[in-house]
Amino acid sequence: MSSDKLTLKQRYDRWMIKHGRVLVIGIPYLWLMLFFLIPFLIVLKISFATAEYAQPPYSSLFTWIDEGVNITINFGNYLFLLSDSLYISAYINSIRIAAISTVITLLIGYPMAYGIARAQGSLRSVLLMLVILPFWTSFLIRVYAWIGILDREGLINALLLNLGIISEPLIMRQTEFAVYIGIVYTYLPFMILPLYSTLEKMDVSLIEAALDLGCKPWKAFVRVTLPLSMPGILAGSLLVFIPSVGEFVIPELLGGPNTLMIGRTLWNEFFANRDWPIASSVAIAMLVFLVVPIMWFQHIQAKQAENGQ
Amino acid sequence: MSGKRSTFLLTMLVFGFAFLYVPILLVIIYSFNEGKLVTVWSGFSFKWYVSLFSNDGMIDAAWNSLRIGVMSATLALAIGTPAGLVMSRFGRFKSRTLFSGMVAAPLVMPEVITGLSLLLLFVTLEQLVGWPAGRGVTTIVIAHTTFCAAYVAVVVQSRLTGMDTSVEEAAMDLGAKPAKIFFVITLPMILPALMAGWLLSFTLSLDDLVIASFVAGPGSTTLPMKVFSSVRLGVSPEINALATLIILAVTILILISSLLILRSEKMRSRTIDPATIDD
Amino acid sequence: MSQGALQQAHEDVHKTQPWNNPDTVPFIRFENVTKKFGDFYAVDDVSLDIYRHELFALLGGSGCGKTTLLRMLAGFEEPTSGKIFIDGVDMAGVPPYERPTNMMFQSYALFPHMSVEQNVAFGLHQDGLPKSEIRTLVSDMLALVQMSKFATRKPHQLSGGQRQRVALARSLVKNPKVLLLDEPLGALDKKLREQTQFELVNIQEKVGTTFVMVTHDQEEAMTMASRISVMNDGVIKQTGTPFELYEYPNSRFTANFVGQVNLIEGVLVDDDEKYAIIRSDDADCDIYIDHAVQGHQGMTFWIAIRPERVRLITEKPEDTKYNCLSGKVEEIGYLGGLSTYHVRLDSGIRIKVTEPNSTRQIEPRYTWDDRVWATWESGAASVLSQ
Numbered sequence: 001m002s003s004d005k006l007t008l009k010q011r012y013d014r015w016m017i018k019h020g021r022v023l024v025i026g027i028p029y030l031w032l033m034l035f036f037l038i039p040f041l042i043v044l045k046i047s048f049a050t051a052e053y054a055q056p057p058y059s060s061l062f063t064w065i066d067e068g069v070n071i072t073i074n075f076g077n078y079l080f081l082l083s084d085s086l087y088i089s090a091y092i093n094s095i096r097i098a099a100i101s102t103v104i105t106l107l108i109g110y111p112m113a114y115g116i117a118r119a120q121g122s123l124r125s126v127l128l129m130l131v132i133l134p135f136w137t138s139f140l141i142r143v144y145a146w147i148g149i150l151d152r153e154g155l156i157n158a159l160l161l162n163l164g165i166i167s168e169p170l171i172m173r174q175t176e177f178a179v180y181i182g183i184v185y186t187y188l189p190f191m192i193l194p195l196y197s198t199l200e201k202m203d204v205s206l207i208e209a210a211l212d213l214g215c216k217p218w219k220a221f222v223r224v225t226l227p228l229s230m231p232g233i234l235a236g237s238l239l240v241f242i243p244s245v246g247e248f249v250i251p252e253l254l255g256g257p258n259t260l261m262i263g264r265t266l267w268n269e270f271f272a273n274r275d276w277p278i279a280s281s282v283a284i285a286m287l288v289f290l291v292v293p294i295m296w297f298q299h300i301q302a303k304q305a306e307n308g309q
Numbered sequence: 310m311s312g313k314r315s316t317f318l319l320t321m322l323v324f325g326f327a328f329l330y331v332p333i334l335l336v337i338i339y340s341f342n343e344g345k346l347v348t349v350w351s352g353f354s355f356k357w358y359v360s361l362f363s364n365d366g367m368i369d370a371a372w373n374s375l376r377i378g379v380m381s382a383t384l385a386l387a388i389g390t391p392a393g394l395v396m397s398r399f400g401r402f403k404s405r406t407l408f409s410g411m412v413a414a415p416l417v418m419p420e421v422i423t424g425l426s427l428l429l430l431f432v433t434l435e436q437l438v439g440w441p442a443g444r445g446v447t448t449i450v451i452a453h454t455t456f457c458a459a460y461v462a463v464v465v466q467s468r469l470t471g472m473d474t475s476v477e478e479a480a481m482d483l484g485a486k487p488a489k490i491f492f493v494i495t496l497p498m499i500l501p502a503l504m505a506g507w508l509l510s511f512t513l514s515l516d517d518l519v520i521a522s523f524v525a526g527p528g529s530t531t532l533p534m535k536v537f538s539s540v541r542l543g544v545s546p547e548i549n550a551l552a553t554l555i556i557l558a559v560t561i562l563i564l565i566s567s568l569l570i571l572r573s574e575k576m577r578s579r580t581i582d583p584a585t586i587d588d
Numbered sequence: 589m590s591q592g593a594l595q596q597a598h599e600d601v602h603k604t605q606p607w608n609n610p611d612t613v614p615f616i617r618f619e620n621v622t623k624k625f626g627d628f629y630a631v632d633d634v635s636l637d638i639y640r641h642e643l644f645a646l647l648g649g650s651g652c653g654k655t656t657l658l659r660m661l662a663g664f665e666e667p668t669s670g671k672i673f674i675d676g677v678d679m680a681g682v683p684p685y686e687r688p689t690n691m692m693f694q695s696y697a698l699f700p701h702m703s704v705e706q707n708v709a710f711g712l713h714q715d716g717l718p719k720s721e722i723r724t725l726v727s728d729m730l731a732l733v734q735m736s737k738f739a740t741r742k743p744h745q746l747s748g749g750q751r752q753r754v755a756l757a758r759s760l761v762k763n764p765k766v767l768l769l770d771e772p773l774g775a776l777d778k779k780l781r782e783q784t785q786f787e788l789v790n791i792q793e794k795v796g797t798t799f800v801m802v803t804h805d806q807e808e809a810m811t812m813a814s815r816i817s818v819m820n821d822g823v824i825k826q827t828g829t830p831f832e833l834y835e836y837p838n839s840r841f842t843a844n845f846v847g848q849v850n851l852i853e854g855v856l857v858d859d860d861e862k863y864a865i866i867r868s869d870d871a872d873c874d875i876y877i878d879h880a881v882q883g884h885q886g887m888t889f890w891i892a893i894r895p896e897r898v899r900l901i902t903e904k905p906e907d908t909k910y911n912c913l914s915g916k917v918e919e920i921g922y923l924g925g926l927s928t929y930h931v932r933l934d935s936g937i938r939i940k941v942t943e944p945n946s947t948r949q950i951e952p953r954y955t956w957d958d959r960v961w962a963t964w965e966s967g968a969a970s971v972l973s974q
Contacts, residue, residue, distance in 0.1 A: 246419025484714030
C-alpha cells in the first residue's frame with residue numbers, strides 16, 4: 001500500500017509540480033487559509049480588545065502614534081471569564097450534558113443497531129432507511145416537534161390531565177431533561193449508523209464459536225460482540241458528543257434559562273450583550289479546552305487504527 | 310436459545326422507532342388541525358398551508374435558502390474534491406499536516422465558533438479592502454462552502470482511498486497523462502461519491518441556523534432563521550405545515566433514490582453471475 | 589511483421605538461446621539497481637539481462653522484491669540507484685505513459701465504467717490513432733483472445749477468466765516492446781489457471797513480444813518461462829532455464845524453492861579431480877559424489893537430493909559404505925500416481941522420498957515402521973556450498 005502512495009506521489013512530483021499539482025493543492029489551501037485559519041487569528045486578536053460603543057464594537061489593538069505602533073493588549077476578558085462563575089459552570093455543564101446524552105444515546109442506539117444488523121435482508125434495508133430518513137429532514141424541525149410535546153400546554157400534559165393522572169401540568173420543557181431528550185432524539189441516527197456498520201461486518205460464526213466453546217449467550221455478548229464493536233461505539237459516541245457539546249439550538253429551544261451551555265453563552269454574549277471581545281475570548285477558550293483536545297484524541301485514534309492494521 | 314434476546318431486541322427496535330417517528334407524525338397530524346392550539350383537535354383543514362403560502366417572509370426565506378444551498382453545494386464540490394484528492398493521492402508535501410488539519414477541523418468545530426470567526430473576518434475584510442460590502446447571501450454562501458467543503462473532502466477521500474490505485478496506474482501505463490487520468494478515469498469512478506457530497510452539502514446548508522445567523526445581513530434571512538424566530542415563541546401551526554412539506558419532499562426524494570439504487574444493484578447481480586455468461 | 593517472419597524469428601530463439609551467446613545484445617538490462625522504501629531495501633543491487641522474445645519470469649515469495657522490479661520497468665517506481673535500459677535506451681526519468689512497456693495488472697485494473705471495447709481502445713486513443721485503425725486493431729485483438737462476442741460488455745458482466753483476457757488484450761494492443769505481467773493467473777482458480785498458462789504461451793509465441801512476468805508459483809514459472817530469476821530479500825539468488833534451476837541449483841534457497849529437496853549437511857573429507865566424499869553427522873555412511881567440488885577439505889557442504897531420485901530398498905544392501913542411509917518408514921502419503929514416504933533415519937533426521945506407482949500392486953509396497961535403506965546414484969545429488 002505504501003509503495004502505491006509513493007508511486008502516485010512520484011508521478012505528481014515529476015509531472016505536475018510546475019502547474020497541476022500546485023493548482024490542485026492551491027485552490028482548497030487558499031480557501032481554507034482565508035476562510036478558516038485567518039478568522040481564528042482575528043478572533044484571537046479581538047479577544048484581547050475592549051468592548052466599545054462603536055462600529056465595530058471593539059477597541060483597536062494597534063493605534064498609530066507619533067513614533068510608531070502602540071499595542072494595547074487587554075487580558076481583562078480572560079480574567080473576567082475566570083472570575084465570573086457563569087462561564088466555568090457553562091463549560092462544565094456542556095461537557096456533563098453532552099456526556100450523559102451520549103451514554104443515553106448509546107444505550108438506546110446499541111440494541112437498535114444490533115437488531116437491525118440481525119434482521120433479514122430486505123427488512124434490514126428498510127429499517128436502515130428509517131434510521132437515515134430523519135437525518136435528511138430539518139434538524140430545527142425535529143427539535144421543534146418536541147416543543148409541542150413537552151410544553152406546559154403540550155400533548156403529554158394534555159393527555160395526562162385528561163386522563164386525570166395529574167391535576168397540575170408537569171414542567172418538562174425548559175428543563176435539563178428536555179435538553180437530554182432533544183440531544184438523544186436528534187443525534188440517535190449518528191450513533192446507530194457506525195454501530196450498525198461494525199456489527200453488520202462482524203462474523204456471526206465468532207459468536208457461534210464462543211457458544212460452541214461453552215459460553216453463555218450474555219457472556220458471549222460481553223466477551224466477543226462488545227469488544228469487537230468497540231470501534232463503532234467510539235465512532236458513534238464521538239459523532240454524538242462533539243456536536244452536542246457546542247450545541248446552541250437545543251438548549252435554547254428546549255432548555256430553561258438555567259440550562260447553561262457554552263455555545264448558548266457565546267451566542268448570548270454576541271447577540272444579546274453585543275460584547276464581541278468577550279464572545280471572542282469564550283470562543284478561544286472553547287477552542288483550547290474543547291476542540292483541540294477532541295482533535296488530539298481523534299488524531300491518536302486514527303494513528304492507533306493505522307498501527308492496528 | 311435466543312428467544313429472550315430477540316424479544317428484547319424487538320422491543321428496543323419498536324420503542325426506538327416510535328421514539329424517532331411519533332414526534333414527526335404528531336407534527337404532520339397537527340398541521341391539518343383547524344384550530345391554533347396544538348393540544349385540541351378541532352377539525353381537518355388545509356388552512357395553515359394556505360396561510361403558509363401567503364406568508365411572503367417565509368416564501369422569500371425559503372427561496373433564499375434554496376439559492377444559497379445550490380451555490381454552496383456546488384462551490385463546496387469545487388473546493389472539497391481537490392482537497393480529497395490531495396489527501397488521498399498526493400503523498401507527503403511540505404505543509405500537509407496544516408492542510409489536513411484545516412480540512413478536518415470544520416467537522417469538529419462548534420458552529421458558534423465558525424459563525425463568529427467568519428463574521429469577524431468579514432467585518433475586518435470590509436474595513437481593510439471594502440469587500441464584502443455588507444453581509445448577505447454572498448457571505449452566507451462563503452461560510453457554508455467552507456464547512457461543506459470539509460464534508461465533501463472526507464467523502465471523496467474515503468472513496469478514493471477505497472479505490473484500487475492500479476486502475477489509475479493502468480491508464481498511465483496505457484499512455485494517459487495525470488490530468489487526463491483524473492477527468493477520464495478517476496472522476497467517473499467517484500461520481501456517486503460526488504453526488505452524495507453535493508446532496509450532503511445542500512442539506513447541511515439548507516439546515517444551518519447558527520452560522521447563517523452570524524454572517525447574514527438584512528434581506529438575507531434564510532428559512533431556518535425564519536423558522537427559529539417564530540418557533541422561539543412556541544408552537545405555530547404554520548411551522549407544522551412547513552415541516553410536513555419538508556418531510557414529504559425528503560421522503561419522496563429518498564424513496565426515488567433508493568429505488569434507483571436497488572434497481573441498478575439488481576441489474577448488476579443479474580449479469581454478474583459468471584455461470585450464465587461463461588461460454 | 590508477416591506471419592512467416594514471426595515464425596522464423598521464433599525458431600531462431602529456440603535454436604540459439606541468446607543468453608548463451610555472448611554476442612547477443614540484451615533487450616532489457618538492469619544495472620546495479622537498488623530500490624529503498626525508507627530504510628527497507630526492496631531491491632538490492634540487482635543486475636539482470638533479458639533478451640528479445642523471451643518469456644522471462646521473476647519468481648519469489650511475497651516481499652522478495654519481484655513486483656518492485658517489475659514496477660520499476662513499467663516506470664511506476666524510480667530506482668534509488670542503478671540504471672534500467674530497454675532496447676538500449678536509458679529509462680531514467682521516463683514516465684510510465686512514455687515507456688515502450690505495457691502492463692497487465694494482478695487485479696486486471698479494468699476501467700469499470702467502460703465496455704470491453706473501450707477498455708482495449710483506451711491506449712490507442714492516447715496515441716491519437718485514427719478511429720478506423722483503432723477499430724481494426726481492437727477487433728483483431730479481441731479475436732486473438734477470443735473475446736469478440738463480449739465487446740460491448742462492461743467488466744462487471746464478465747467472469748474472472750474473461751476479465752483476464754480483456755486485460756491481456758488491452759496491454760497487448762499497443763504492441764509494446766515489453767509486456768509486463770504481474771501475477772497474470774493469480775486471480776484464477778486452479779483448473780482455469782492450468783489451461784490459461786498454455787494459452788498465454790501460445791499468444792506470446794504468436795505475437796513474439798518480450799514478456800516479463802512476476803509469479804510466486806514455481807510450477808507456473810517452470811511451465812511458461814524460457815528463463816527464471818529466483819528472488820529472495822531483494823536479491824536474485826539464481827537465474828536460469830527451468831531445467832538448470834531444478835537440476836543445478838546454486839544454493840539451498842533455490843533448491844528448496846524450486847521443487848522439493850532433501851538437504852544433508854556435511855564436511856568434505858576427501859576429494860580428487862573425479863570424486864568427492866562428504867561425511868555427515870546426520871548420515872550413517874559417507875556420501876560419494878562422482879565429480880570434483882569447489883572447496884577445500886574440512887569445508888561445510890550441503891547435499892541436495894530430490895525425493896524422486898532416492899530409491900528405497902527393504903533388504904540390507906551388501907555394500908553400505910556410500911550413499912546408503914538406513915531408517916524406518918514414518919509417514920506414507922498415497923497420491924495415486926505416486927506415493928510419498930517420510931523416512932526417519934537412524935541419525936534422527938527425516939528424508940522425503942517419492943516413488944511412482946508405475947505398476948498395479950496388490951498391497952502397498954511399504955508399511956509404517958518398515959526398515960528401509962535409502963540409496964541414490966552418485967550423480968543424482970547436487971553439492972551446495974551456500
